[in-house]
Amino acid sequence: MSPGRAAPLTFVVPARPAGEPSGGDRYDALLAAAWRARGREVHVEAVPGSWPRPTGEDLAGLADVLLGAPSAPVTHRSSRRPMCHDSGEGGGPVLLDGLVGCAAPEVVERCAARRPTAVLVHAVLSEGAGASGEDAAAMDRSEARALRAAGAVVATSRFAAEDLRGRYGLEEVAVAEPGAEPAPLAGGTPPPRGPQLLALGAVTPGKNHGVLLEALARVRDLPWAARCVGPAPDPEQLDRLLRLAEGLGLADRVDWPGPMTGEALERTWAATDLLVHPSRSETYGMVVVEAHAHGIPTVVAAGTGAVEALAGEAGVAGHPPAGGAPGAAVDVTGPGPLAEVLREWLTSADLRRAWREAAVSRRGRLCGWDRTAERMDAALARLGR
Missing domain, CATH: 3.40.50.2000 (Glycogen Phosphorylase B;)
Incomplete structure (x- = not known):
């Protein structure tokens, strides 16, 4: 039919x-x-x-x-x-x-x-x-x-x-x-204000913002800025994260603008260099595909469905993605592995270039x-x- x-x-x-x-x-x-x-x-x-x-x-x-x-x-x-x-x-x-x-x-x-x-x-x-x-x-x-x-x-x-x-x-x-919806290619944010990291999702325990903040604290000696965009259904959870960010010395480097849609969200995508998605549980991770549609590489939690979105169809079928993966999957049960990957990306121009090229390549093949x-x-x- x-x-x-x-x-x-x-x-x-x-x-x-x-x-x-x-x-x-x-x-x-x-x-x-x-x-x-x-x-x-x-x-x-x-x-x-x-x-x-x-x-x-x-x-x-x-x-x-x-x-x-x-x-x-x-x-x-x-x-x-x-x-x-x-x-x-x-x-x-x-x-x-x-x-x-x-x-x-x-x-x-x-x-x-x-x-x-x-x-x-x-x-x-x-x-x-x-x-x-x-x-x-x-x-x-x-x-x-x-x-x-x-x-x-x-x-x-x-x-x-x-x-x-x-x-x-x-x-x-x-x-x-x-x-994936067609999206403009993100230009990112050059130093000294960048690179710009983005965490996009509701501020809930499952999205793992606490581990993200602790990982960011381990690379605060490097230049970067971060935005945590999304609704906060539990104000007490948001307050705990704000206090954690302040205690880690990140209050002036991590922005919490709340939920975004439409043009405001597109402006954020345009300024983003890397999506960090450390959600503990994820069936797929639409936000990962949305990042790739903008040519933005991603770091996701290992052992979740977001790895499938990162790998793409070819990766799921058992073949390495053409041109390499547009990012990495890491253990997010603690901040150490995530901090290591962020440090490598922040300090290696070659890695940033490779991930970016892979994301742009993926952008042209999204269904x-x-x-x-x-x-x-x-x-x-x-x-x-």
């Missing part, structure tokens, strides 16, 4: 504050745009709630979107049409962002019994939420139940798909890697979001078979 003749799709995503999109939010928006460009009818339903820890009201609102439940009317949806009813009447296919779907297994089970239902997993629920102990265990149980109920599960990388299969005993997990939409269509086409 061509995308233009495919059944209209309901795409359920978490509602977010304007100006604070996550990587998953950007994936969802760009995927929907790619589908529409391919001629597929897509109805995006942004459901409010404290995902992945929904209240009863949040779950009732989601049920209303998916099942047309009359007992919990909501007014936030882009349309009020009930897509399916508890009477057993069928409905068109639905794709749920995992932040919503994996937190609502009972609703997913009811929906999957009535209409073709798929779940898109951007990150393991407990890891994305930074949960621990019984909170994490409860999220894992919820996620396992939801994914086993779904007719199809889609991950954003091969790394993530393998993790989900092993973690929850799933037989099949499809993969639809993020695409667009049309391929992501095509792979998602293939996964959804298997629903009900």
